[in-house]
Amino acid sequence: MGAFNTIAFKPEHCDGCNACMTACATAKTGSADIINSRIQVVADGDTFELALCRQCGDPKCVANCPAAALAKDDASGVIAWDGSKCVNCLLCTVGCAYGGIVYNAAAGHVVKCDSCGGDPACVKACDRGALTYLTTANIYNEVGDLEDLFVPGLAGCQGCNTELIMRHTLRRIGPDTVLATPPGCVPGMGSVGYNGLTGTKVPVFHPLLTNTASMLTGIKRHYKRQGREVNAVALAGDGGTADVGFQSLSGAAERGEQILFICVDNEGYMNTGMQRSGCTPFGAWTSTTPVGERGKGKTQDAKNLPLLMMMHNCEYVATASTAFMEDLYAKLDRAIDASKRGFAYLHIYSPCTTGWRFPSAENIEVARKAVETNFVMLWEFNPRDGLRLSRPLDEPRPIDEYLEALGKYRHLEPEQVGHIEATVRKNVEQIRGLAEGRRAAMA
Amino acid sequence: MQQTEYLIVGASHAALSALQAIRMQDAEGSITMVTRDDALPYSPTVLPYVVSGRSAPERVALKDGAWFEQNKVGFIRGAAVTALDAAARRAKLSSGEEIAYGKLLLATGAAPILPPIPGLKDVKFHVLRTLDDAMKLNKALPNTKQAVVLGAGLVGMHAAENLAKAGAQVTVVEMQPRVLAGYFDAEASSIIEAAFAAKGVELLLGAKVSRCETAGQGARVTTDTGAVLDADLLLVAAGVAPVTDYLAGSGVAVDRGVLVDDTMRASVDGVWAAGDVAQAKGFYDEAKILNGILPSAVEQGKIAGMAMAGDPAVRPWPGGVPLNTYTFFGQQAVSVGSQEAGETVRKEADAKHYLKIVMKDNRLTGIFGINVPFDPGVMWEIILRRIDLSSVREAFIKDPQKTARTIMSKTWR
Ligand SMILES: Cc1cc2nc3c(=O)[nH]c(=O)nc-3n(C[C@H](O)[C@H](O)[C@H](O)COP(=O)(O)OP(=O)(O)OC[C@H]3O[C@@H](n4cnc5c(N)ncnc54)[C@H](O)[C@@H]3O)c2cc1C
Ligand code: SF4
Ligand code: SF4
Numbered sequence: 005m006g007a008f009n010t011i012a013f014k015p016e017h018c019d020g021c022n023a024c025m026t027a028c029a030t031a032k033t034g035s036a037d038i039i040n041s042r043i044q045v046v047a048d049g050d051t052f053e054l055a056l057c058r059q060c061g062d063p064k065c066v067a068n069c070p071a072a073a074l075a076k077d078d079a080s081g082v083i084a085w086d087g088s089k090c091v092n093c094l095l096c097t098v099g100c101a102y103g104g105i106v107y108n109a110a111a112g113h114v115v116k117c118d119s120c121g122g123d124p125a126c127v128k129a130c131d132r133g134a135l136t137y138l139t140t141a142n143i144y145n146e147v148g149d150l151e152d153l154f155v156p157g158l159a160g161c162q163g164c165n166t167e168l169i170m171r172h173t174l175r176r177i178g179p180d181t182v183l184a185t186p187p188g189c190v191p192g193m194g195s196v197g198y199n200g201l202t203g204t205k206v207p208v209f210h211p212l213l214t215n216t217a218s219m220l221t222g223i224k225r226h227y228k229r230q231g232r233e234v235n236a237v238a239l240a241g242d243g244g245t246a247d248v249g250f251q252s253l254s255g256a257a258e259r260g261e262q263i264l265f266i267c268v269d270n271e272g273y274m275n276t277g278m279q280r281s282g283c284t285p286f287g288a289w290t291s292t293t294p295v296g297e298r299g300k301g302k303t304q305d306a307k308n309l310p311l312l313m314m315m316h317n318c319e320y321v322a323t324a325s326t327a328f329m330e331d332l333y334a335k336l337d338r339a340i341d342a343s344k345r346g347f348a349y350l351h352i353y354s355p356c357t358t359g360w361r362f363p364s365a366e367n368i369e370v371a372r373k374a375v376e377t378n379f380v381m382l383w384e385f386n387p388r389d390g391l392r393l394s395r396p397l398d399e400p401r402p403i404d405e406y407l408e409a410l411g412k413y414r415h416l417e418p419e420q421v422g423h424i425e426a427t428v429r430k431n432v433e434q435i436r437g438l439a440e441g442r443r444a445a446m447a
Numbered sequence: 448m449q450q451t452e453y454l455i456v457g458a459s460h461a462a463l464s465a466l467q468a469i470r471m472q473d474a475e476g477s478i479t480m481v482t483r484d485d486a487l488p489y490s491p492t493v494l495p496y497v498v499s500g501r502s503a504p505e506r507v508a509l510k511d512g513a514w515f516e517q518n519k520v521g522f523i524r525g526a527a528v529t530a531l532d533a534a535a536r537r538a539k540l541s542s543g544e545e546i547a548y549g550k551l552l553l554a555t556g557a558a559p560i561l562p563p564i565p566g567l568k569d570v571k572f573h574v575l576r577t578l579d580d581a582m583k584l585n586k587a588l589p590n591t592k593q594a595v596v597l598g599a600g601l602v603g604m605h606a607a608e609n610l611a612k613a614g615a616q617v618t619v620v621e622m623q624p625r626v627l628a629g630y631f632d633a634e635a636s637s638i639i640e641a642a643f644a645a646k647g648v649e650l651l652l653g654a655k656v657s658r659c660e661t662a663g664q665g666a667r668v669t670t671d672t673g674a675v676l677d678a679d680l681l682l683v684a685a686g687v688a689p690v691t692d693y694l695a696g697s698g699v700a701v702d703r704g705v706l707v708d709d710t711m712r713a714s715v716d717g718v719w720a721a722g723d724v725a726q727a728k729g730f731y732d733e734a735k736i737l738n739g740i741l742p743s744a745v746e747q748g749k750i751a752g753m754a755m756a757g758d759p760a761v762r763p764w765p766g767g768v769p770l771n772t773y774t775f776f777g778q779q780a781v782s783v784g785s786q787e788a789g790e791t792v793r794k795e796a797d798a799k800h801y802l803k804i805v806m807k808d809n810r811l812t813g814i815f816g817i818n819v820p821f822d823p824g825v826m827w828e829i830i831l832r833r834i835d836l837s838s839v840r841e842a843f844i845k846d847p848q849k850t851a852r853t854i855m856s857k858t859w860r
Contacts, residue, residue: 046852053856055822062471064824067464067745070490071502072509089506091496094772094779098742100824102860103852107779107820 007141007148008059008081011043011117011124018045018052018134027129031120033110040110042117043126044103052134057104057117059083065116068099081141082119090114143329150175153205160193163364165354165371166268167193168326170239173266173352174206176336181235182223183208186216186249188241190268192275195239213248216240217256220263228262235340236263242283243273246309257316257347264343267309270356278359282307285379286427287420289412290359300415305427310351311434314385319346322384322394325353327372331394335384342386353380361411370409377406378428381435391438403428450547451479451521453755454538456528457554458482459490460741461722461748463509465552468752470518476756478520479546481538485525486578487511491556492741495605497581499612504582528555531697533715550717550755553694553705554748557687557723557739562597566659570666572681575602587680591615595668595678597656599626601773603684604639608775610680611648618649618676620656620668630771630782631815632803634796638817641798642776687739689724702726704737709763711751719755721747730766730831731788731812738767742827765831772823783826784813793844804844809837814847821848825855834858 025041033040044055059076063083066074073089074096076082085105092113096105105116117124127137153174160167166189174181183206185191195203196210211219216238224236245253245267253265272290273279280290285306289295293302314321320342324332335350342348355370357363362370374380375395382394403425407413416424453469455462458480466478482488487508496502515522523540530539531551538546559574561567573584584606594610596603599621611617619626625636626643640650654670661667665679689704700706700714704726711719711727722744729736746764753761773780778799789807796802801817810833814826829836829851836843836854843850 044852046849046856048853048857053853054860055852055856058860062467064745067460067467067749068742070460070492070509070741071496071507089502091493091502092774093492094774094781094823095492095741097781098770098772098783098823098827099745100822101828101855103822103825103855106822109820112777 006081007144009119009122009137009139009141010059011056011119011127012136012138013054013056014134014136015052015054017132019132020045020047020052021132023129023131024126024135027125028117031125032115035110040108040115041126042115055103057083057100058102059117059119064099064101065096065105068095070095080119080122083116084118085114085116087113140329143333147176147333151179151205153179153181154195155203155205158193158195158203160189161356161358161364163357163367164189164193165326165356165367166190166270169266169268169352169354170195172326172329172332173239173336174204174237176333177235177237177264177340179206180233181206181237182220182227184211184216184220184223184236184238184240185209186211186213186238186240186244187275188244188268188273189270189275190239190241213244215252216244216249217252217261217263217265220265221256221259221261224261224263235343238263238265240265240267241273241275242267242269242271242309243281245269246282246307254316257313257318257349260319260346262343262346264339264348264350266339266350266352268352268354269309270354270359271306272356272359274356274359283309285424287413287416287424289361289415295415300417300420301412308431310349313349313351314391316347317387318349318385319343320348320384320386321351322349323351323353323380323382325371325375325380325382327368327375328382328395331382335394338384359412361414362409366409370406373401373406373409376401377403378432379403379406381432383435383439390441391435393435393439397432397436400432448537448545448547449479450477452476452549453478453552454546454548454550455480455552455554456482456538457552457556457722457724458484458488458522458524459509459554459556459722459744461556461724461744461751462552462554463488464745464748465554465719465721465752465755466518466520468749468758469756472753472756472758475519478518479523479548480515480520481523481526481528481540481546483525483527483541484577484579487524489578490741491576494575494578494581495602495609497578498575498584498588498606499609500585500588504578507578528693530693530695531699533697533699533718536717548717551719552751552755553699553713553718553720553724554722554744555690555693555724556744558690559683560686560688561683562656562685564656564659567683570659570661570681572659572666572683574683575606576687584680584682588613588615591680593665593676593678594618594680594682595620595666595676596682596684597668598684598686599623599650599652600629600684600686601627601771602687603682604643604773604775606682606684607643607648608646610682611643611646615680616647616649618651618678619643620651620654620670620676622653622655624653626650626652627773627780629769630773631780632786634794635780635801635803635815635817638796638798638801639773639775639780642778646776687723689726689737691724702735706735710754710761711747711764712754719751721751727764728766730768731785733766736767738769740769740771742770743767768827768830770823770827778818780817781821781823782813782815783823784811784830786813786815788812802847804847806836806840809835809840811836811843822851822855825851828859829854832858
């Protein structure tokens with residue numbers, strides 16, 4: 005059984021406008037009377053609750069139907085109702101504990117949500133952001149059967165985002181790969197292995213922090229000379245990319261070497277004890293930018309590494325986040341493709357539970373907040389089309405939502421927050437300008 | 448001799464739900480399902496519609512051959528289990544074959560009771576529990592002018608409606624003073640009775656059949672109230688009893704049904720029972736009861752299957768709650784819970800509508816409606832969870848559907 009798309013409800017965005025119910029009733033019955041809506045939003049004082057079919061994995065309505073009139077569709081996951089078989093016994097409504105299937109007097113039989121064949125009318129009608137149609141399941145269906153090319157039991161911290169990035173990316177890139185992992189969390193958690201065994205199922209090597217891109221260049225050229233099509237991929241931390249590793253990286257990018265360099269940006273040298281890097285943002289606590297009587301965290305801004313790479317006019321440059329997996333996967337596909345023609349660079353943000361100090365269960369939420377507050381922006385670039393935004397920068401959530409989620413910013417004073425806000429604003433303007441410049445150039 | 452890790456006897460709701468639960472936990476263990484019906488799995492509940500012609504017999508199968516193949520299940524149909532040697536873990540089939548099993552589920556359901564009425568054995572009559580029964584009734588329908596139904600439970604009432612719709616003059620004889628006495632009180636039953644009366648169905652309530660005899664092609668039925676009824680079709684729907692005859696001498700403890708604990712384990716190692724055949728704890732007191740309804744069979748089957756496969760997520764049987772949905776002449780009656788386990792906090796009835804809510808210590812014990820919308824599954828869960836309704840009591844009594852949905856959305860959605 006695959007994974008399925010689903011309608012998600014965020015009650016905090018709902019204001020009880022009933023647009024979803026009107027849209028559903030209209031789509032299903034032609035009458036706007038919300039009594040006919042398959043989705044029922046219930047007001048409870050100032051908050052809103054939901055009764056809607058969950059398209060269960062182990063549906064009790066189906067088990068309770070004596071007439072085989074209900075069945076789960078293998079492809080869509082929707083529990084479909086067959087009116088030609090239904091005998092109106094209502095036993096499905098006894099099985100369902102969610103109010104997902106109900107007798108409708110106008111229709112004269114039970115009715116339930118059918119997800120409108122994958123384009124739900126309720127979601128389209130909700131302009132408050134309370135209803136969304138989650139299609140992320142497609143990723144699982146597409147790549148779920150691909151082999152995980154890292155071994156089980158890597159020794160990452162609990163809730164580590166970097167491990168997720170490693171497993172997801174390599175699974176997609178596939179086994180015809182040589183992997184370079186310079187010192188950092190990626191080899192540190194065991195991917196280069198112990199006692200002569202590697203932690204990967206592809207050839208992996210452990211260059212110096214300084215020479216990752218040049219070693220990979222050599223390897224790629226060697227295979228090319230042999231006539232073999234091999235992906236040469238680096239999974240490097242931000243230190244190994246932005247600071248110590250930068251000159252070899254810059255050289256390989258400028259030469260247009262056909263490699264894919266992935267920077268896993270956790271904003272510091274986390275593996276060695278959480279020291280600052282060139283990518284550590286202003287104000288952040290690290291072990292070398294301590295907080296005390298005088299120190300208040302880092303006093304310089306982070307360098308904008310993906311922009312620097314864009315200025316190399318690489319074949320492909322993009323930023324991505326594990327909170328937006330469909331976007332990440334699409335960019336990965338384009339990066340792999342571009343690396344067959346020239347240099348491809350992918351910058352993936354990787355919140356670090358240990359070094360940033362937040363609960364390990366919240367990693368993806370932190371990643372999401374970083375993007376939704378514009379602290380991190382998602383975009384992509386190629387020399388022909390210029391820079392393109394992957395999601396709009398308008399209406400960001402307040403930056404406090406992001407800063408307050410992280411222990412490394414707990415000490416911030418109002419001026420520091422002001423500085424960060426100003427920096428985010430400046431960065432947004434810069435990226436927006438580049439994106440609009442592209443449009444102007446192409447018009 | 449055939450060997451199987453799991454042997455499931457029966458192929459209806461309890462059996463299928465157990466099978467699915469086993470396969471969730473154990474993808475490979477060998478499973479054999481045996482049923483005495485020579486048919487693909489079907490539900491007794493759909494049979495009234497097979498009788499009426501609404502459901503074609505070939506379209507009521509709950510699973511097909513491909514499904515059994517996909518789930519790696521050996522499906523033996525048309526063979527009844529006739530004896531059980533629980534110590535040796537072997538079951539004997541009517542075909543003479545024996546099957547050795549590791550774990551056994553008894554899901555043989557129930558069969559119609561024949562009341563000890565003088566002369567009944569000697570007249571032609573119908574019952575309704577199997578697909579065969581239904582097809583026989585369906586065949587008899589066009590030639591039926593006068594039908595007599597013994598019993599005004601769900602089976603009798605469903606049949607009476609369909610016989611009436613087919614144009615027969617129908618009389619229902621019931622010992623109790625009202626129809627569907629197990630699920631509804633007098634006011635609610637009277638709405639249902641009125642609907643039947645309006646369609647010309649005669650209800651002889653509080654009457655007992657004292658004698659049956661053959662009369663022409665049909666039967667003549669005499670009641671203790673003095674009525675004499677001629678029937679070219681006689682249907683006996685006077686209740687059901689668990690099918691346990693094949694357990695004689697097996698050591699499996701049987702009271703009215705197979706006695707089971709909270710994970711549906713019978714008294715003998717390696718044996719479980721679920722559905723209409725099982726006698727399990729009731730919800731309102733601990734006494735073991737028969738609760739012969741489809742949703743209980745589904746739930747018990749799931750618990751039994753999980754327990755048999757060693758699924759660590761298995762949760763104990765919370766106890767049987769009487770519940771039912773009953774559609775009659777296009778109207779809907781819903782009964783969830785017990786009328787007696789608490790006090791009535793709302794009751795209103797008119798000719799077409801009925802609603803009654805019963806609570807104890809601010810907890811719902813039962814809700815009953817006719818043509819009043821609420822979600823029975825949500826109410827059942829509220830009862831099972833013994834949710835304290837004190838903070839929403841007034842709202843619940845005023846608008847049970849909306850308030851229950853709110854509770855659901857907040858508590859378990
Ligand atoms: C006409 C009618 C209407 C009904 N309407 C409703 C309703 O509206 N709501 C409701 O909740 N319930 C209703 N019921 C009851 C409901 O159908 C049962 O509660 C439910 O089917 C029980 O499921 P089960 O799996 O326990 O047993 P059953 O459905 O009885 O199945 C028993 C299975 O065991 C097999 N079997 C029996 N003996 C043997 C043997 N010795 N060897 C091998 N196999 C054997 C049978 O072939 C069958 O496959 C109705 C029943 C009938 C007859
Ligand atoms: S109707 Fe209810 S039981 Fe059926 S799939 Fe939907 S939520 Fe699940
Ligand atoms: S009302 Fe229809 S869909 Fe629901 S259980 Fe009965 S036959 Fe199945």
